[in-house]
Structure formats: structure tokens, C-alpha cells
Amino acid sequence: MNFLEERIARDGVVKEGNVLKVDSxxxxxxxxxxxxxxxxxxxxxxxxxxxxxxxxxxxxxIGIASVVxxxxxxxxxxxxxxxxxxxxxxxYTAEVESFTHKNVSHVIVSKKFLTPEDHILIIDDxxxxxxxxxxxxxxxxxxxxxxxGIGIAIEKGFQSGGRIIRNLGYQxxxxxxxxxxxxxxxxxxxxxx
Amino acid sequence: MNFLEERIARDGVVKEGNVLKVDSxxxxxxxxxxxxxxxxxxxxxxxxxxxxxxxxxxxxxIGIASVVxxxxxxxxxxxxxxxxxxxxxxxYTAEVESFTHKNVSHVIVSKKFLTPEDHILIIDDxxxxxxxxxxxxxxxxxxxxxxxGIGIAIEKGFQSGGRIIRNLGYQxxxxxxxxxxxxxxxxxxxxxx
Numbered sequence: 001m002n003f004l005e006e007r008i009a010r011d012g013v014v015k016e017g018n019v020l021k022v023d024s025x026x027x028x029x030x031x032x033x034x035x036x037x038x039x040x041x042x043x044x045x046x047x048x049x050x051x052x053x054x055x056x057x058x059x060x061x062i063g064i065a066s067v068v069x070x071x072x073x074x075x076x077x078x079x080x081x082x083x084x085x086x087x088x089x090x091x092y093t094a095e096v097e098s099f100t101h102k103n104v105s106h107v108i109v110s111k112k113f114l115t116p117e118d119h120i121l122i123i124d125d126x127x128x129x130x131x132x133x134x135x136x137x138x139x140x141x142x143x144x145x146x147x148x149g150i151g152i153a154i155e156k157g158f159q160s161g162g163r164i165i166r167n168l169g170y171q172x173x174x175x176x177x178x179x180x181x182x183x184x185x186x187x188x189x190x191x192x193x
Numbered sequence: 194m195n196f197l198e199e200r201i202a203r204d205g206v207v208k209e210g211n212v213l214k215v216d217s218x219x220x221x222x223x224x225x226x227x228x229x230x231x232x233x234x235x236x237x238x239x240x241x242x243x244x245x246x247x248x249x250x251x252x253x254x255i256g257i258a259s260v261v262x263x264x265x266x267x268x269x270x271x272x273x274x275x276x277x278x279x280x281x282x283x284x285y286t287a288e289v290e291s292f293t294h295k296n297v298s299h300v301i302v303s304k305k306f307l308t309p310e311d312h313i314l315i316i317d318d319x320x321x322x323x324x325x326x327x328x329x330x331x332x333x334x335x336x337x338x339x340x341x342g343i344g345i346a347i348e349k350g351f352q353s354g355g356r357i358i359r360n361l362g363y364q365x366x367x368x369x370x371x372x373x374x375x376x377x378x379x380x381x382x383x384x385x386x
Binding site: 110 | 216217218221222223224225226228229251252255256257258259260262263266268269270271273302303305306
């Protein structure tokens with residue numbers, strides 16, 4: 001097990017319905033020294049790639065992306081969640097379907113901050129069905145920017161998001177891939193990487 | 194001018210209605226190396242204080258707080274904005290009035306992550322009327338935690354938030370205090386510190 005898998009095994013809580021709670025260190029309380037290690041690891045996995053900007057989505061992606069960005073010496077742009085499509089032409093907009101909340105929302109990024117010259121590393125905390133990620137990729141495409149890679153903390157390997165994104169040819173690096181969880185015993189099985 | 198004032202003078206945009214846009218480096222696109230310098234400066238200003246946790250509020254506080262936390266070697270807890278009060282007793286809740294959006298919202302923090310043993314540094318990007326900050330202080334009080342200090346990036350000195358918070362006896366450190374702005378000329382006057 002790597003450092004993130006060890007931390008999930010120790011402090012993650014498995015709930016009914018394939019819910020993995022990691023709010024004590026990842027997405028409500030945040031262990032920034034863990035994020036720093038994650039940054040080191042992404043820098044290793046994406047070594048040699050030209051990255052000019054990190055793209056993430058509010059709210060829980062922002063902390064990880066900010067600390068990771070220190071390892072790449074590039075700015076972070078975070079997509080904002082918006083109830084309405086912005087029609088003034090100053091924003092890139094993508095639709096994101098949420099299976100959890102059973103609704104469609106929008107993510108927006110100001111056109112000022114993504115350009116065809118940008119080489120983007122997308123960072124997020126979770127990957128399950130991949131809808132949020134597909135929204136971010138769509139926004140990068142609208143900007144004419146190149147997605148050089150995608151760094152995820154925890155991928156739910158039993159949902160389809162990761163497979164779809166890899167099939168599309170993206171370098172997707174998930175630091176922990178959960179293949180199965182058992183709420184009764186609390187056990188978590190990670191994919192060998 | 195210090196490094197943040199210089200950056201605001203260079204890249205901030207003054208709009209009608211006392212609006213200061215800093216979305217190119219602070220709260221949409223984020224210059225994490227600037228945040229790192231801010232962390233150094235807060236570490237200097239709060240030297241000698243025992244800090245166990247940084248508290249901030251989503252979304253734009255999270256990036257700054259995460260990078261600043263690396264200088265204090267403590268975790269970050271971010272308050273979430275919520276439409277409804279959570280009544281299951283697991284959350285600290287405070288009301289926050291928004292003058293910008295003319296509504297009342299709630300901020301919530303899980304009771305697991307703030308305790309009477311905590312010594313808190315509150316970090317946020319902006320201070321204007323101080324409503325969000327008062328919500329965070331309220332939450333810290335509910336937890337029985339001690340607020341050791343408050344670190345703000347940009348304070349609008351012509352609004353009352355900073356004065357109120359300082360009158361309550363808190364050590365409030367704003368790295369830039371804007372005393373006046375002029376949308377017609379784009380000029381910004383900083384308070385001497």
C-alpha cells in the first residue's frame with residue numbers, strides 16, 4: 001500500500017451504498033502535509049510533461065490542487081459551480097450531471113484564464129462516474145487547451161469513470177483505486193498498481 | 194507597498210460600486226506562490242501563538258488556507274455553505290447574512306473537527322462587512338475553541354468589518370487594507386501599516 005492507501009485504510013469510513021467518508025483528512029478537514037506528498041507523487045508521475053496550469057473544481061478539489069501546484073510552479077484555476085448558464089460570453093460552461101444529487105448543474109470558468117497555449121493538469125479529490133471530470137475536460141477543450149494529464153486522489157474502481165477516461169486516451173493517475181468496500185466489516189480493497 | 198499590495202496595484206481591477214476584482218491571482222485563478230509568501234508573512238505575524246488548526250470558508254478561502262497551513266504544520270477545516278440548517282446535531286451551524294446577495298445562508302462545520310482543545314487561526318481572502326468572519330468566530334465559539342488570530346488577504350477598510358473585529362479584541366492581520374478605490378481612474382489607496 002502507498003501512503004494514501006494506508007491513510008484511507010486507517011481513517012476512511014465505509015458507509016452503506018458504497019460511500020467512502022474521508023472527511024477527516026481529504027475533503028472537510030484537510031491534511032495539507034498529505035497533499036504535499038501527493039504533489040510530490042504527481043510531479044513524479046507527470047515528469048516530462050509540460051504543465052502550465054492546474055484545473056480543478058470547487059470546493060473539495062481546491063485544497064489539493066493548491067498544494068499540488070506548488071510542485072509544478074503553476075497557477076490553479078478552479079471551475080465554479082453555477083445554477084444557471086452564464087450567457088454573457090465571458091465564461092466557458094459545461095453541464096455536469098450528478099448521480100448523487102440527481103440533478104444537472106453547470107461548471108464555469110472565465111475565458112480569461114484558459115487559452116490555447118495552456119497545457120493543463122486536472123486535479124480532483126474523487127473520481128466515480130466521471131461526470132465532473134468530463135465537464136472539466138469539456139471546458140479545457142472549449143478553451144483549445146491541451147489536457148496533459150489527470151491526477152485523482154481516490155478513484156472508485158467499481159464505477160465506470162476511470163475506464164471511460166482511460167479509454168479516451170488520457171493519462172489518468174489515481175493515487176488510490178478502490179475496487180471494493182464492505183460497510184459491514186469496514187474493509188477496503190485497493191487495486192494493485 | 195508590500196508584495197500583496199504591489200500585486201493588487203498591478204493586477205487588481207476596480208469596478209463601479211467599490212468592487213475590487215482580483216480573480217486573476219486570488220479567487221478564481223490562484224497564484225499559489227503568492228499564497229506561499231502570504232503563509233510566510235502570517236507565520237511571522239502570528240509567531241509565538243499556539244495554532245492547532247486553520248479554519249476557513251468555501252470556496253475562495255480554501256486555496257489560501259491550504260498553502261498557508263503548510264507554514265503552520267496544521268490541518269485546515271473549511272466551513273461549508275449550506276442552504277438549510279443541519280438539525281442532526283453533528284454540525285456546528287452559523288447564520289451568515291450576505292449584503293452582496295441580499296440573503297441569509299448558513300455555514301456548517303462537522304463537530305468532529307473542532308474541539309475545546311483547538312487553537313484556531315481563521316484565514317479568508319476578503320473582509321468587508323465581516324459577516325462571514327463573524328459566522329466562523331461563532332462556530333469556533335460553539336466548539337469551545339480559542340480563536341488565536343485572523344489572517345485576511347484583502348480588507349476593505351472603508352467597510353466596518355475590520356473595525357468591529359478589532360474592537361472585539363481579536364488579532365486581525367490583513368495583508369492589504371484598501372482605504373479607497375476609484376473605478377474611473379482605477380486607483381487604489383492602501384492604508385499605511
